[in-house]
Amino acid sequence: MKLLTHTFDLPLRHTFTISRESTKVQPTLIVELTDGKHHGYGEATTNTYYGMTFERMREALESVREVVEAIDRPEPETLWEKVTERIADCPFALCALDQAAHDLWGKQQGAPVYRLWGLEVDHIPLSNFTLGIDSIEVMVEKLREVPDWPIYKIKLGTAHDLDIVCELRKHTDAVFRVDANCGWGVQEAIENSHILQSLGVEFIEQPLPADDWDGYRQLFEESALPIVADESCIAEADVAQCQGCFHGVNIKLVKCGGLTPARRMIREARDLGMKVMVGCMTESTVGISAIAQLLPMLDYVDMDGAALLAKDIATGVVVEKGRCRYPDANGHGVCLIADAK
Numbered sequence: 001m002k003l004l005t006h007t008f009d010l011p012l013r014h015t016f017t018i019s020r021e022s023t024k025v026q027p028t029l030i031v032e033l034t035d036g037k038h039h040g041y042g043e044a045t046t047n048t049y050y051g052m053t054f055e056r057m058r059e060a061l062e063s064v065r066e067v068v069e070a071i072d073r074p075e076p077e078t079l080w081e082k083v084t085e086r087i088a089d090c091p092f093a094l095c096a097l098d099q100a101a102h103d104l105w106g107k108q109q110g111a112p113v114y115r116l117w118g119l120e121v122d123h124i125p126l127s128n129f130t131l132g133i134d135s136i137e138v139m140v141e142k143l144r145e146v147p148d149w150p151i152y153k154i155k156l157g158t159a160h161d162l163d164i165v166c167e168l169r170k171h172t173d174a175v176f177r178v179d180a181n182c183g184w185g186v187q188e189a190i191e192n193s194h195i196l197q198s199l200g201v202e203f204i205e206q207p208l209p210a211d212d213w214d215g216y217r218q219l220f221e222e223s224a225l226p227i228v229a230d231e232s233c234i235a236e237a238d239v240a241q242c243q244g245c246f247h248g249v250n251i252k253l254v255k256c257g258g259l260t261p262a263r264r265m266i267r268e269a270r271d272l273g274m275k276v277m278v279g280c281m282t283e284s285t286v287g288i289s290a291i292a293q294l295l296p297m298l299d300y301v302d303m304d305g306a307a308l309l310a311k312d313i314a315t316g317v318v319v320e321k322g323r324c325r326y327p328d329a330n331g332h333g334v335c336l337i338a339d340a341k
Contacts, residue, residue: 040104098258106331157183
């Protein structure tokens with residue numbers, strides 16, 4: 001087996017702003033695993049908040065190249081166990097490698113990955129479409145550009161958050177989710193929850209700083225809406241800590257290290273009585289197609305990353321107006337269609 005890496009710049013339709021940063025072009029790393037006949041692909045975007053650069057990810061992958069290339073037909077979980085100790089401090093690279101191993105495994109086995117896991121996709125959750133922070137007028141225009149999505153996730157963390165939601169509500173009857181990306185205080189979150197509930201908001205994602213566990217325990221008891229962890233639930237060890245502080249967890253593949261640990265986190269969260277969501281970064285169809293394999297296991301999903309792009313680099317799973325359409329292909333169904341930079 002051979003390990004290859006490719007880098008791309010993903011242009012966005014609009015500048016995407018959350019409470020801590022703005023992005024117009026998203027750099028992303030694609031890992032390719034090939035046996036000469038089949039090609040498996042995985043993805044990890046760069047991320048300044050988590051300190052993930054191309055250099056750091058490539059260095060991590062080089063450190064396990066010998067182990068990876070010694071394997072002919074990878075069992076993804078076995079490969080993950082072989083490399084995780086060496087690159088556990090770079091979960092983004094581990095994720096891209098794990099996704100590529102699953103995609104290759106499915107293609108070698110001649111079936112979609114979800115089916116090899118014993119899952120079917122007859123009943124799967126709908127995805128939201130995310131509206132990044134901007135002026136209220138621009139956020140309304142962004143909403144109008146993508147009508148008829150069943151769910152919109154609204155990024156908040158401004159001085160006029162409630163005004164944003166109130167105005168957007170005038171233009172759609174869709175379900176809302178809000179994500180403050182650690183931008184609120186506990187009393188603000190409690191007060192906002194009651195108003196947001198009346199505006200058709202389904203849940204609030206990560207309103208307080210990630211380490212404010214006392215605040216989350218209070219919010220868990222007093223919020224009018226469910227609270228879902230994102231930055232507070234990065235790795236497997238975080239799931240148990242979220243019990244009693246959050247009603248659900250949003251698992252990001254790049255943060256936890258791929259599909260292999262994500263499946264364990266999903267099972268643990270369910271055992272602890274929490275709802276389960278998987279979210280995406282602003283990534284291409286490569287990463288979105290990996291997320292799609294998990295859909296039958298989820299309550300909620302945020303897999304609009306490729307829909308935010310002006311130009312994609314791959315074909316595979318397609319998300320149209322919140323509905324996931326799987327390709328007639330094996331593995332994750334991914335094929336690269338762009339040249340690396």
